[in-house]
Amino acid sequence: MSDQAFYSSLQQKLATLKDEGLFKPERVLASRQGAEVVAQDGRALINMCANNYLGLSGDVETQKAAAAALEKYGYGLSSVRFICGTQTVHKELEQALSKFLGTEDTILYAAAFDANGGVFEPLFDENDAIISDALNHASIIDGVRLCKAARYRYANNDMADLEKQLIAARDAGKRHKIIVTDGVFSMDGTIAQLDKIVELAEKYGALTMIDESHASGFMGATGRGTHEHCGVIGKIDIITGTLGKALGGAMGGFTSGKKEVIETLRQKSRPYLFSNTLAPMIAGASLAVLERISRSTELRDRLHENTAYFRKEIERIGFTIKPGTHPVVPVMLFEAPVAQKFAARMFELGVLLSGFFYPVVPMGQARVRVQISSAHTREQLDTVLKAFEQAGKELGIIKN
Ligand SMILES: *Cc1c(COP(=O)(O)O)cnc(C)c1O
Numbered sequence: 001m002s003d004q005a006f007y008s009s010l011q012q013k014l015a016t017l018k019d020e021g022l023f024k025p026e027r028v029l030a031s032r033q034g035a036e037v038v039a040q041d042g043r044a045l046i047n048m049c050a051n052n053y054l055g056l057s058g059d060v061e062t063q064k065a066a067a068a069a070l071e072k073y074g075y076g077l078s079s080v081r082f083i084c085g086t087q088t089v090h091k092e093l094e095q096a097l098s099k100f101l102g103t104e105d106t107i108l109y110a111a112a113f114d115a116n117g118g119v120f121e122p123l124f125d126e127n128d129a130i131i132s133d134a135l136n137h138a139s140i141i142d143g144v145r146l147c148k149a150a151r152y153r154y155a156n157n158d159m160a161d162l163e164k165q166l167i168a169a170r171d172a173g174k175r176h177k178i179i180v181t182d183g184v185f186s187m188d189g190t191i192a193q194l195d196k197i198v199e200l201a202e203k204y205g206a207l208t209m210i211d212e213s214h215a216s217g218f219m220g221a222t223g224r225g226t227h228e229h230c231g232v233i234g235k236i237d238i239i240t241g242t243l244g245k246a247l248g249g250a251m252g253g254f255t256s257g258k259k260e261v262i263e264t265l266r267q268k269s270r271p272y273l274f275s276n277t278l279a280p281m282i283a284g285a286s287l288a289v290l291e292r293i294s295r296s297t298e299l300r301d302r303l304h305e306n307t308a309y310f311r312k313e314i315e316r317i318g319f320t321i322k323p324g325t326h327p328v329v330p331v332m333l334f335e336a337p338v339a340q341k342f343a344a345r346m347f348e349l350g351v352l353l354s355g356f357f358y359p360v361v362p363m364g365q366a367r368v369r370v371q372i373s374s375a376h377t378r379e380q381l382d383t384v385l386k387a388f389e390q391a392g393k394e395l396g397i398i399k400n
Contacts, residue, residue, distance in 0.1 A: 032058035035375040045352045055375025057249030085277030102233045105262035112242035112253030113139040114271035120147035122268035128176040129169035141283020166204040177206040181227030186215040189328035194230035209238040217246035248289045278394045303374035318398035327372035339366035349387040
């Protein structure tokens with residue numbers, strides 16, 4: 001406590017963040033997660049900014065599955081997996097995920113952040129090359145940093161640039177090359193072109209890895225993910241993902257792939273070896289979620305109906321969106337102050353939204369990001385669209 005300058009410098013940096021409008025306050029909910037939430041002041045809000053794509057976060061069936069696992073397996077393990085922290089429910093979930101994703105084996109983590117943080121270092125070294133999309137998630141960037149492999153970056157979703165980087169890695173004599181991409185990019189709702197990526201991987205003898213955090217459970221005809229959507233099931237070497245978004249929303253992550261990859265990670269992956277096991281109630285609930293969405297495509301179908309409806313109507317009102325089909329719908333407002341004012345006005349009108357602006361998205365690309373859920377009713381979507389129309393007119397974004 002003797003270095004006062006340290007604390008002053010932090011205070012100054014925090015003040016600067018606030019001055020620049022980059023400080024992130026936390027919104028406090030007084031209710032469970034859902035299509036409708038209650039704010040701390042008691043106001044009901046329609047929630048358009050959760051990753052709750054299948055509406056399972058605050059769902060009673062999910063909760064009951066968690067409660068059943070809690071009852072059977074207890075609250076926690078006080079152990080990492082390999083000492084005394086593996087229960088039958090963890091093995092069952094790993095098997096179920098492998099079956100769902102079309103892979104040989106799966107390893108669980110406390111978060112997808114840990115899965116990505118612990119996947120590269122055990123598998124690759126300075127003789128290898130990691131070829132990574134420029135917009136990949138922060139956890140992939142950090143995971144790559146922890147590994148000695150050479151790093152090549154290609155422009156977002158740019159297959160010509162990816163090929164250039166593959167050639168550069170080949171010409172540098174790299175032993176193994178792995179192409180790494182988010183299956184879906186969360187700021188734009190862009191879907192990676194996995195069919196083309198697999199083709200390039202085959203051409204240059206590279207491995208492929210996708211992060212399915214914004215895809216597992218609802219992309220593709222039966223919700224298996226972007227690899228199903230793009231017709232490349234069985235052709236992706238490594239799949240990482242989260243249990244904290246569509247697949248129940250509590251927390252937890254996974255890496256899935258060939259047996260020898262997963263076995264190596266169990267032996268060497270640091271966030272797995274040196275961090276506590278996933279709580280059994282989360283494993284149990286995730287297992288129930290996988291069973292539920294494998295039994296029926298109802299939730300997924302409703303999600304895509306809702307998404308198509310919202311995308312069509314928001315454009316009809318006169319807003320500009322990033323085109324696509326994903327439930328992430330970026331409504332473009334371009335200027336940061338407009339995005340901020342817009343999100344604040346929507347909050348007053350009872351709609352919870354988040355605004356994004358530079359440096360999170362490129363300069364001049366400020367937006368509010370809408371995230372559709374299967375739990376939204378048509379009535380709720382119509383209420384949100386009306387609020388968009390009102391706020392849009394008030395702020396002169398759309399014409400009367
Ligand atoms: C959300 C997200 C993560 C982190 O997931 P957690 O399980 O919350 O750690 C990792 N990668 C991508 C692409 C994500 O969107």
